[in-house]
Amino acid sequence: MATLSAAGRRDAESRDYNANLAECPGHQLLATLSDKWVTLVLSALADGPLRYSGISRIVAGASQKMLTQTLRKLERDGLVARSVTPSVPVRVDYELTALGESLLPVQRAIKTWAETHIEDVATAREAYDQR
Amino acid sequence: MATLSAAGRRDAESRDYNANLAECPGHQLLATLSDKWVTLVLSALADGPLRYSGISRIVAGASQKMLTQTLRKLERDGLVARSVTPSVPVRVDYELTALGESLLPVQRAIKTWAETHIEDVATAREAYDQR
DNA sequence: CAGTATCCGTCATGATACTG
């Protein structure tokens, strides 16, 4: 068969796009940064190292599952360092790596845009909604 | 009742956190920016106005539903302007607003960080995975 | 203290079909 059905072509394009997206550094970063808990954990650690319980106190809304999952992800990406002190009971400290700290300015840039323009967005939404 | 159960307290904290997050400008922006299709549509329009079909050609992997949904969201937030020409058949043009364009530098900043540090992340992941 | 294991509801995504 030389030709592809329209559906077949769409499928192929879709696969290509998804594959490209998955590999795109920018999108990977956005996926990480936009994670609800990632944001909070990162800012919690911005002020210095914390123990597991410390983080969970600051990021009060996180379930254990989400907190651990988030910390593992950040550790895997080299943004956060995890150090275990094998006392009884064990003590685990988390802190930002240099890589993790280099992300803070980006976070700030986003925050700045948001704070600067949130009013405009809110206004636009109101205008759009009652119409 | 003066006291709350542990579960009750967690619930309350969770509600507070989620409410705060939902209102947090930074997180709203991140939620928008990290959307797969938002990113692509925004960069498609960065080069100038496009018609619906033009966007769908460039952002080839998007279903009609997702494309329309994304465009509506962007329009609602005032990032994109939609103009209908009531010819037969109808013609609809989309273009970035000033607000939308002001977002492009932020996108670039993210892209730059990602491209600069993606290697480090990849290395960290490898180190973490085979362990 | 710092997790792991498991189950379950919801919610967004995307495929398909239809329309002014």
Add this chain to the structure above:
DNA sequence: CAGTATCATGACGGATACTG
């Protein structure tokens, strides 16, 4: 051309219970 409507599914977050 530029959408809207509907439906299935699958990933994800959260609650709960258990452990070294």
